[in-house]
Amino acid sequence: MTPKITQIETLLVDIPTIRPHKLSMTSMAVQTMVIVRLKDDQGSEGLGEGTTIGGLAYGPESPESIKMNIDRYLAPLLIGQSTDSVRYLMQRLNVAVKGNMIAKSALQTALVDLKGKHLGVPVSSLLGGAIHSHIPCLWVLASGNTEKDIAEAKELIAAGRHCDFKLKIGSRPVEEDVAHVAAIKAALGDSASVRVDVNQAWDEATAVKGMAALQEAGVDLVEQPTPAKDIDTLARLSNKFEIPILADEGVADSKDVYQFAKQGFNGGIALKIAKAGGPIPALEAAVVSESAGFGLYGGTLLEGSIGTAVAIHAWSTLPTLRWGSEMFGPLLLQDDIIKQPLRYHNNGVDVPNLPGLGIELDELKLAEYQRKD
Numbered sequence: 001m002t003p004k005i006t007q008i009e010t011l012l013v014d015i016p017t018i019r020p021h022k023l024s025m026t027s028m029a030v031q032t033m034v035i036v037r038l039k040d041d042q043g044s045e046g047l048g049e050g051t052t053i054g055g056l057a058y059g060p061e062s063p064e065s066i067k068m069n070i071d072r073y074l075a076p077l078l079i080g081q082s083t084d085s086v087r088y089l090m091q092r093l094n095v096a097v098k099g100n101m102i103a104k105s106a107l108q109t110a111l112v113d114l115k116g117k118h119l120g121v122p123v124s125s126l127l128g129g130a131i132h133s134h135i136p137c138l139w140v141l142a143s144g145n146t147e148k149d150i151a152e153a154k155e156l157i158a159a160g161r162h163c164d165f166k167l168k169i170g171s172r173p174v175e176e177d178v179a180h181v182a183a184i185k186a187a188l189g190d191s192a193s194v195r196v197d198v199n200q201a202w203d204e205a206t207a208v209k210g211m212a213a214l215q216e217a218g219v220d221l222v223e224q225p226t227p228a229k230d231i232d233t234l235a236r237l238s239n240k241f242e243i244p245i246l247a248d249e250g251v252a253d254s255k256d257v258y259q260f261a262k263q264g265f266n267g268g269i270a271l272k273i274a275k276a277g278g279p280i281p282a283l284e285a286a287v288v289s290e291s292a293g294f295g296l297y298g299g300t301l302l303e304g305s306i307g308t309a310v311a312i313h314a315w316s317t318l319p320t321l322r323w324g325s326e327m328f329g330p331l332l333l334q335d336d337i338i339k340q341p342l343r344y345h346n347n348g349v350d351v352p353n354l355p356g357l358g359i360e361l362d363e364l365k366l367a368e369y370q371r372k373d
């Protein structure tokens with residue numbers, strides 16, 4: 001008999017970051033994750049995670065809304081259902097509930113973890129099978145201080161942990177930001193790829209100025225320089241400069257990718273499990289991106305180990321990640337709630353190959369970081 005879902009528990013977990021992480025819209029000193037524990041009538045458990053950045057600073061879902069909306073609206077649609085078809089269960093959620101993609105992603109993660117455990121196969125196998133066992137992974141320099149960022153990058157290059165770096169800019173005047181980036185690129189030289197993420201902070205005129213200067217400084221990629229909804233602007237910029245643009249906040253799922261292609265965008269796409277609503281729709285966005293000739297990038301919303309692991313499983317099934325990935329979320333946190341941390345080495349991270357996500361919760365750590373009120 002196929003197992004039935006009996007219980008879905010959500011927990012808010014707060015873990016401090018190793019240093020303040022500064023983005024154009026917020027500065028993070030702590031990361032909050034919504035951890036999902038989905039149980040069946042045979043005593044198995046699937047783990048999921050829904051995580052965003054800076055409360056409501058990044059997008060329309062907050063950790064608290066993710067938890068509340070799972071508890072109140074989404075979980076009741078799954079309780080008592082057979083675990084047989086993940087697609088059927090997601091269809092039930094999508095028909096009854098609009099949006100809430102991070103909450104849906106957390107549930108889809110728990111469902112594929114559970115399914116993988118039942119079948120004794122890693123999540124990557126459920127998604128068609130891994131092509132890669134190691135995924136390239138960059139590091140984000142976001143202390144806000146040029147000298148600190150250079151020292152941090154040099155240490156990581158020497159340790160062989162990362163050789164590609166993304167810099168968070170957009171909160172300061174464009175001249176200051178460009179000077180900061182150019183100094184880091186000059187200090188690291190050709191051995192390191194330096195990219196920037198503006199997180200929508202520039203208007204088109206500022207972007208024209210900023211991109212010309214970043215191109216001159218030898219920067220490899222500019223992520224979401226202008227507002228998410230301004231697809232025409234991003235398309236114009238992508239055809240104006242040699243330096244490529246990576247679309248992030250503007251593109252969540254396969255339909256968005258189609259729209260980008262239609263409006264003449266020419267660049268890369270940051271795939272994110274959380275934006276798409278889970279690993280399955282994220283891979284659908286990858287297929288349309290590849291058809292449109294867009295280079296792929298494995299993106300994060302700075303998830304902890306559970307959200308990062310499911311993304312790594314998904315990206316491992318893609319033939320090529322033109323821009324690599326940024327699945328470094330767990331490394332930004334002071335501690336972890338799983339027993340065996342993900343393995344970062346050789347400028348990347350290993351794809352777990354145990355059943356399900358390949359992750360085991362550390363109950364003591366979970367109790368330590370679980371929000372109490």
Ligand code: MUC
Pocket residue numbers: 023053140142168197199248299300301302326
């Ligand atoms: C984003 O917009 O890319 C990814 C890495 C990071 O530092 O922030 C996130 C969000």
Ligand code: MG
Pocket residue numbers: 197199223224248249270
């Ligand atoms: Mg981004």
